[in-house]
Amino acid sequence: MSLQFIFGGSGKGKSYYLQHFISKEAKLFPERQYLFVVPEQFTMQTQKELIAISDEKGIMNIDVQSFLRLAFRVLAETGTASMPILDDMGKTMILKKVLANLEEELTYFGRNIHKKGYVLEIKSFVSELMQYGADETVVEEMIQKADRQPVLRQKLTDIKKIYKAFVEYLSQNYITSEEILTVLTKVTKESEILKDSVVCLDGFTGFTPTQYELLREILGVCEDMYITVTTDRTGHRDRVFSMSADTIRRLTQMAGERGVLVEEPVITGAGREKIPYRVAKNEELAFMEERLFTHGFKPWEKVPESIRITMCHRERDEVSYVARRIYWLMKEEGYEPEDIAVVTADEAAYEPLLVQEFEKLGIRYFLDSTK
Numbered sequence: 001m002s003l004q005f006i007f008g009g010s011g012k013g014k015s016y017y018l019q020h021f022i023s024k025e026a027k028l029f030p031e032r033q034y035l036f037v038v039p040e041q042f043t044m045q046t047q048k049e050l051i052a053i054s055d056e057k058g059i060m061n062i063d064v065q066s067f068l069r070l071a072f073r074v075l076a077e078t079g080t081a082s083m084p085i086l087d088d089m090g091k092t093m094i095l096k097k098v099l100a101n102l103e104e105e106l107t108y109f110g111r112n113i114h115k116k117g118y119v120l121e122i123k124s125f126v127s128e129l130m131q132y133g134a135d136e137t138v139v140e141e142m143i144q145k146a147d148r149q150p151v152l153r154q155k156l157t158d159i160k161k162i163y164k165a166f167v168e169y170l171s172q173n174y175i176t177s178e179e180i181l182t183v184l185t186k187v188t189k190e191s192e193i194l195k196d197s198v199v200c201l202d203g204f205t206g207f208t209p210t211q212y213e214l215l216r217e218i219l220g221v222c223e224d225m226y227i228t229v230t231t232d233r234t235g236h237r238d239r240v241f242s243m244s245a246d247t248i249r250r251l252t253q254m255a256g257e258r259g260v261l262v263e264e265p266v267i268t269g270a271g272r273e274k275i276p277y278r279v280a281k282n283e284e285l286a287f288m289e290e291r292l293f294t295h296g297f298k299p300w301e302k303v304p305e306s307i308r309i310t311m312c313h314r315e316r317d318e319v320s321y322v323a324r325r326i327y328w329l330m331k332e333e334g335y336e337p338e339d340i341a342v343v344t345a346d347e348a349a350y351e352p353l354l355v356q357e358f359e360k361l362g363i364r365y366f367l368d369s370t371k
Contacts, residue, residue: 003219003255004263005248010289014228015202016110019046021054022200022226028335032223033061033197038296040066041368042203067211068177071184074191080183082352088123094174095123097234098165105161108154126163130210131176132261133209136164188217201227206243216254217371240293315365316353323357330363 008014026034038046048065052059065073069262074080086094097127099106099113099122112118129139139160146153170176194323199222219225229248232241255262284306291297312318322342329335344350347369358365 001219001258002261002263003225003227003251005251005265006226006229006268007231007265008268009232010230014062014230014268015046015049017266017268018200018226018228019050019053022062022198023050023059025198026059026287027055029087030061033193034200035070035194036062036064036200036202037067037070038064038203040068044319044341046202050136067101067181067214067368071182074184075180077193078187078190080187081192082163084174085174085180086170090174091127091176092119092123094169095119095126095162095166096164098169102161102165106158108151109158109162122162125159125178126166127178129163130176131208131210133182133213139163163169178210181214185210185214185217188221189215191221194218196221196223198223199225201207201225203228205230206247212250212254215251216258219258219260221253236296303370311348315349319353319357323354323361323363326363327361 006014006018008017022036026032038045038051043064043066047059050059050062050064063328074190080143096119099109099119103110109118109122141158143153143160145241148290150155153236203216204227215225227247229244231240231244232238238245247346252262254260284300284304284368287300288307310318310321312321326335326337326340329340330337342354351369354365355367357363
């Protein structure tokens with residue numbers, strides 16, 4: 001059993017290396033099971049890339065999964081998940097019932113639970129508590145630390161009551177998607193799917209506490225584990241890459257506890273061009289990739305052509321500008337919709353505005369959002 005890290009900066013070929021390495025291994029050892037675990041939104045893309053790499057244009061013993069889909073497979077195999085799994089809509093309905101029962105007891109949220117969007121915000125917070133394995137004790141600690149902030153203390157006290165009632169209701173009837181990994185962790189040793197398999201983790205910036213606990217158990221049963229970690233090639237941005245350092249430290253510690261050998265890491269990009277291939281043809285983006293969040297470097301002295309900043313007063317003005325810019329790029333520069341991406345940190349706020357503007361201008365679009 002062994003653990004090996006694949007290090008490299010953004011766009012330095014970590015995924016490329018791991019996919020090609022695993023494709024060759026899978027061909028040499030057809031009897032061995034390879035589990036390629038990636039974030040949910042990358043499963044289809046990773047499958048497509050692995051198939052393109054394969055000489056036979058197919059993958060037989062490489063299984064691309066997200067954590068959640070892997071859990072479903074293992075739980076079905078072991079016959080563990082007897083209770084129905086609750087989706088987001090179900091959680092919202094149960095939370096509404098719980099809030100209605102507690103309305104008189106909630107000193108802060110009681111007067112607001114009927115406002116639009118309030119239940120969804122509380123559900124998000126409760127879901128995050130469950131995802132990070134936090135219980136009532138953790139919330140109580142937060143309440144104690146908020147001793148000098150009466151409003152925050154009042155909110156957390158209400159959250160504790162809501163969380164307790166929500167968990168008690170679920171315990172006898174349902175299991176949530178946040179709890180699935182916890183259940184999977186308990187049955188890892190019983191799974192033939194995980195036993196002696198080669199597990200690859202790619203595309204993650206970090207892991208939640210429940211995911212770390214699962215990885216600890218998988219390390220004890222799998223044959224080998226490979227994981228890609230984005231690192232800083234400048235050596236001056238420790239704060240920015242602190243999550244990567246924490247991932248390396250925690251997994252190395254787990255490997256030591258399990259008696260798993262930690263192999264010498266693979267560093268991608270060594271011996272190739274200094275600039276990552278993704279931005280190799282764009283000096284400005286390469287400059288920004290190397291110096292973003294770093295102090296002490298000289299500024300870009302040429303007139304920027306590839307990076308533009310436009311400020312608008314309102315979200316609608318931003319969306320209108322972006323839509324008109326895309327329309328111009330398609331009509332005058334010959335771009336296709338597939339060549340353009342719009343990235344936003346607030347999908348809920350911008351999505352309806354973008355849809356409205358795109359449809360007004362006849363721009364084809366695809367929304368990468370889960371319904």
